[in-house]
Amino acid sequence: MTTNSSQPPERKPLDWRAGLRQVGQAIRKIFQILIGDGETPWEDLQATFGHLRPKRIFWGIFGLSIAVYLLTGVYVVDPGEAAVVRRFGMVIEPRATPGAHYRLPWPVDRVDIINVSDVRREIVGVPQPEEGHDHPEPPTKLQVLSGDTNVIDVEIVVQYQVRDPAAYLVNVQYAPYRLVRDAVRQAVTSLVSQLPVDMILTTERQALQNDIRAETQKRLDEYGSGLLVVGINLQKAYPPDEVASGFTDVNSAREDRAREINEANGYANSLIPEARGHAEGTLSKAEAYRSDALSKANGAAMAFDAILAEYQTNSKIYGEGVTRYRLYLETIEKILPRVQVYTVDTTDGGQINLRLFGNPASTATPAPGE
Numbered sequence: 001m002t003t004n005s006s007q008p009p010e011r012k013p014l015d016w017r018a019g020l021r022q023v024g025q026a027i028r029k030i031f032q033i034l035i036g037d038g039e040t041p042w043e044d045l046q047a048t049f050g051h052l053r054p055k056r057i058f059w060g061i062f063g064l065s066i067a068v069y070l071l072t073g074v075y076v077v078d079p080g081e082a083a084v085v086r087r088f089g090m091v092i093e094p095r096a097t098p099g100a101h102y103r104l105p106w107p108v109d110r111v112d113i114i115n116v117s118d119v120r121r122e123i124v125g126v127p128q129p130e131e132g133h134d135h136p137e138p139p140t141k142l143q144v145l146s147g148d149t150n151v152i153d154v155e156i157v158v159q160y161q162v163r164d165p166a167a168y169l170v171n172v173q174y175a176p177y178r179l180v181r182d183a184v185r186q187a188v189t190s191l192v193s194q195l196p197v198d199m200i201l202t203t204e205r206q207a208l209q210n211d212i213r214a215e216t217q218k219r220l221d222e223y224g225s226g227l228l229v230v231g232i233n234l235q236k237a238y239p240p241d242e243v244a245s246g247f248t249d250v251n252s253a254r255e256d257r258a259r260e261i262n263e264a265n266g267y268a269n270s271l272i273p274e275a276r277g278h279a280e281g282t283l284s285k286a287e288a289y290r291s292d293a294l295s296k297a298n299g300a301a302m303a304f305d306a307i308l309a310e311y312q313t314n315s316k317i318y319g320e321g322v323t324r325y326r327l328y329l330e331t332i333e334k335i336l337p338r339v340q341v342y343t344v345d346t347t348d349g350g351q352i353n354l355r356l357f358g359n360p361a362s363t364a365t366p367a368p369g370e
Helices: 015-036 041-051 054-071 165-171 176-192 197-201 204-224 241-318 318-335
Strands: 074-077 083-089 092-098 097-104 107-113 120-124 140-144 151-162 228-238
Touching: 015 228, 054 120, 074 083, 074 107, 083 165, 092 165, 120 176, 140 176, 151 176, 151 197, 176 204, 197 204, 197 228, 204 228
Parallel strands: none
Antiparallel strands: 074 097, 083 092, 083 107, 120 151, 140 151, 151 228
16 A cells, blocks of 8 residues: 655644643753752742841842932933923022033922024925924914005014023923914014015015014013024015016016116216216316416516506606607517518608607608609
8 A cells, every 4th residue: 555645744733731841840940050959949049048137138228229219310411402400390490501410309309401502493374384394283374464455475484492491491381383483473464564565575575574583582582482583584475376467567667667777877977977077177277277377467467567667767767758659669579570660761851650659740741752
């Protein structure tokens, strides 16, 4: 008779009792190795610890517990952190510096360590959550009314950190980002309502951002939050989508106007220096001409005064007619330097009067034979 070799061999049933006996024997061997060679584990324990006194054991355990309890009062503050120690709820250490410190163990003292160097970030007015948003409530838009009753959508990024750990721990009873977000919303609503929409979108944008930061910090201080606003970035301030195209056209026209004004001012600034240069040159020439004319006039006046003095002197000596006649001849020589001068002899009765001053006595009488 042949058997089929393809069938698996039969398995024997598991004997769990034998397994338990093997485990017990293994445990017994372990106790024998650690404690002794007694017949039972209890006898081995008595042989090992029987010489100890219970009172000593109790007081030893009690003393060790007290030491461990007292050591729980030691705490360490890492760099960038601050610790606040409260005793029965009252703050006794508002800001423990980095390092090792000691306080009474619980329940007398309680220590809370707060990170004061971490700059936290909160976005206000963004309708869609950004990456890393871990708040339980979804973000919402921030729409405010301007001073001229226009609706504006505002998006702001706030950076803040803990400035006063004790005030932050005692007064902030819920998530700090909610407090910061509410303070920013109140500040934006109050400030935007005082400005027209054109100034908010253009010239007063930077000033509005600074005012929002100051107003937010003021409100956080009024709450006693112990938080410090590190920075505020007014990312967007824009009209709703329904009227955005109209505002865009207005802004484009305003930009074109500003560009043309700047170009005109540049052209004027280029002409003004040139005109000033021409004016200064003309003034310089006029001043030089004035100085030259004054010098010539003064010289002529001095010459005339000298001639007048000489005339008066000669008039007394030679007579007024002779002096006038001599001056006449000198003048003729100056104004008619190329004219030939002829001397006429009037001894035979002919007479020529060439004097300019006075009435001529008679006309020229030709000499005999002419």
